[in-house]
Amino acid sequence: xxxxxxxxxxxxxxxxxxxxxxxxxxxxxxxxxxxxxxxxxxxxxxxxxxxxxxxxxxxxxxxxxxxxxxxxxxxxxxxxxxxxxxxxxxxxxxxxxxxxxxxxxxxxxxxxxxxxxxxxxxxxxxxxxxxxxxxxxxxxxxxxxxxxxxxxxxxxxxxxxxxxxxxxxxxxxxxxxxxxxxxxxxxxxxxxxxxxxxxxxxxxxxxxxxxxxxxxxxxxxxxxxxxxxxxxxxxxxxxxxxxxxxxxxxxxxxxxxxxxxxxxxxxxxxxxxxxxxxxxxxxxxxxxxxxxxxxxxxxxxxxxxxxxxxxxxxxxx
Amino acid sequence: xxxxxxxxxxxxxxxxxxxxxxxxxxxxxxxxxxxxxxxxxxxxxxxxxxxxxxxxxxxxxxxxxxxxxxxxxxxxxxxxxxxxxxxxxxxxxxxxxxxxxxxxxxxxxxxxxxxxxxxxxxxxxxxxxxxxxxxxxxxxxxxxxxxxxxxxxxxxxxxxxxxxxxxxxxxxxxxxxxxxxxxxxxxxxxxxxxxxxxxxxxxxxxxxxxxxxxxxxxxxxxxxxxxxxxxxxxxxxxxxxxxxxxxxxxxxxxxxxxxxxxxxxxxxxxxxxxxxxxxxxxxxxxxxxxxxxxxxxxxxxxxxxxxxxxxxxxxxx
Numbered sequence: 001x002x003x004x005x006x007x008x009x010x011x012x013x014x015x016x017x018x019x020x021x022x023x024x025x026x027x028x029x030x031x032x033x034x035x036x037x038x039x040x041x042x043x044x045x046x047x048x049x050x051x052x053x054x055x056x057x058x059x060x061x062x063x064x065x066x067x068x069x070x071x072x073x074x075x076x077x078x079x080x081x082x083x084x085x086x087x088x089x090x091x092x093x094x095x096x097x098x099x100x101x102x103x104x105x106x107x108x109x110x111x112x113x114x115x116x117x118x119x120x121x122x123x124x125x126x127x128x129x130x131x132x133x134x135x136x137x138x139x140x141x142x143x144x145x146x147x148x149x150x151x152x153x154x155x156x157x158x159x160x161x162x163x164x165x166x167x168x169x170x171x172x173x174x175x176x177x178x179x180x181x182x183x184x185x186x187x188x189x190x191x192x193x194x195x196x197x198x199x200x201x202x203x204x205x206x207x208x209x210x211x212x213x214x215x216x217x218x219x220x221x222x223x224x225x226x227x228x229x230x231x232x233x234x235x236x237x238x239x240x241x242x243x244x245x246x247x248x249x250x251x252x253x254x255x256x257x258x259x260x261x262x263x264x265x266x267x268x269x270x271x272x273x274x275x276x277x278x279x280x281x282x283x284x285x286x287x288x289x290x291x292x293x294x295x296x297x298x299x300x301x302x303x304x305x306x307x308x309x310x311x312x313x314x315x316x317x
Numbered sequence: 318x319x320x321x322x323x324x325x326x327x328x329x330x331x332x333x334x335x336x337x338x339x340x341x342x343x344x345x346x347x348x349x350x351x352x353x354x355x356x357x358x359x360x361x362x363x364x365x366x367x368x369x370x371x372x373x374x375x376x377x378x379x380x381x382x383x384x385x386x387x388x389x390x391x392x393x394x395x396x397x398x399x400x401x402x403x404x405x406x407x408x409x410x411x412x413x414x415x416x417x418x419x420x421x422x423x424x425x426x427x428x429x430x431x432x433x434x435x436x437x438x439x440x441x442x443x444x445x446x447x448x449x450x451x452x453x454x455x456x457x458x459x460x461x462x463x464x465x466x467x468x469x470x471x472x473x474x475x476x477x478x479x480x481x482x483x484x485x486x487x488x489x490x491x492x493x494x495x496x497x498x499x500x501x502x503x504x505x506x507x508x509x510x511x512x513x514x515x516x517x518x519x520x521x522x523x524x525x526x527x528x529x530x531x532x533x534x535x536x537x538x539x540x541x542x543x544x545x546x547x548x549x550x551x552x553x554x555x556x557x558x559x560x561x562x563x564x565x566x567x568x569x570x571x572x573x574x575x576x577x578x579x580x581x582x583x584x585x586x587x588x589x590x591x592x593x594x595x596x597x598x599x600x601x602x603x604x605x606x607x608x609x610x611x612x613x614x615x616x617x618x619x620x621x622x623x624x625x626x627x628x629x630x631x632x633x634x
Contacts, residue, residue, distance in 0.1 A: 027461050028393040028522055029360035034351040043346035044402035048441040076345040085361035087446040124365040129404040131448035144344050
């Protein structure tokens, strides 16, 4: 059985330090430097086995995803990643498991330029908590509460791939590798979030399902939204589903880690140009209105979709 | 069963915001302002049921302790608390349990002037992770790696009370309320840590046991230390134990959340004055030397003490 110290040392040995890290892993706390004129953005998310990922998920994928869901929150704020801490509960101290976990974590941490500066390991059921700190020029962060009546509603990438992959896993079917990658290795939309500062009026990441997340934007902004379910961007696997309600339900299941944002219609060309520049497809899916809540309209006619948004006290249980 | 959102709302409703919080709980991430000329200090610690606290611990005490162990890390750095995030895994969404937990958390957060700015709740075995951010004027943080040959070794308060309280709990005996309070509601030595900036050469909090923690200081500083086990400060319960080895073993069991620090002997009067000013007793217990590791000396004669330091992969299991 490895001790806490050798686990931490194992992690520490693999970390590259950003120049703004004064003191990394190895003291009571880390010391970092926030550049002048910047604000600090702080996100925190836990992943628990059986709740946020299937038990048989590869340790490298767990490492990736634990960081990815937090970087997705930073992306939704338009923040650039800087430092993070890791809280790891493990049933045992299996060094092979830990090495694979760190490998997956670093696969994402290194290109995202985020340094792990602190951690805590403890014995317990598998659970991974990450707190990620990012930086934005003061006053420039994207928020949920800036949506305005008349704004377009956009989403990045495609929706529903992770949910389709998860359905296959839960039903014991062979999963398409592309769908499984969307489930296990979501790509946080950092470049797009950064590009949307000063362009989008409101932004959120699609972790709980697009209906629920757009609902959060509406509630925070004091507006309503209409959404065309058939406009939701779909990858090939989801697009092949014939029943439009089944397709829309998968597309609002969550775990997508795309960005949903609103912007003035006068900025459509600008949005498309910014998105092209960071090689991230974006799609217009609805409009902000003076009402409350999110209404789905198919050819202008209201439709009820099953609200299968992600509730961490219900998912997979 | 409460949903994640009502749990978060329940917490959010109770929080007082510091003026440097631009955006607190309720978006994808929080936004805070680090004052010019300051560095950010980041600590993270998890508490798991059955590992870091007995299963029958009151929820309010769990709330207090989860924050306290992190504030103790900030204290050891000489940092003043600013913001924190909370990651909570709960077997169910019992609102009474959660209200009591928040009560205990805020009992400490409010006087410590730390604002909860983000959180994540999920279903799982009881586990509480806190990441605490503090502030220090740039370059003034206390660290483990500054101990110098000839330094005095000091500890604050008394050692062994929490371990004695825990022993009673584990053996099913009635526990003295004062000992139980040391176990359940440790008081982070924030004022002392702050006062020691520019005075102490190295500092660590005594969470793993004084021998082990002083050993960390020695390893980081490239020095050794001698420690007089009979000089370790004891409360009445621990002092009443006749066997000096049993007493010393309890006193190096950890969970004390006192500060262990080193300082030039020329500063003894200054140390005592600073400690008096913040009403925190301090005791000289040893000396830094040019060797390696920590040696216990009783009347100048080396003695072996059981190294019962706190290993999170072994404690209580």
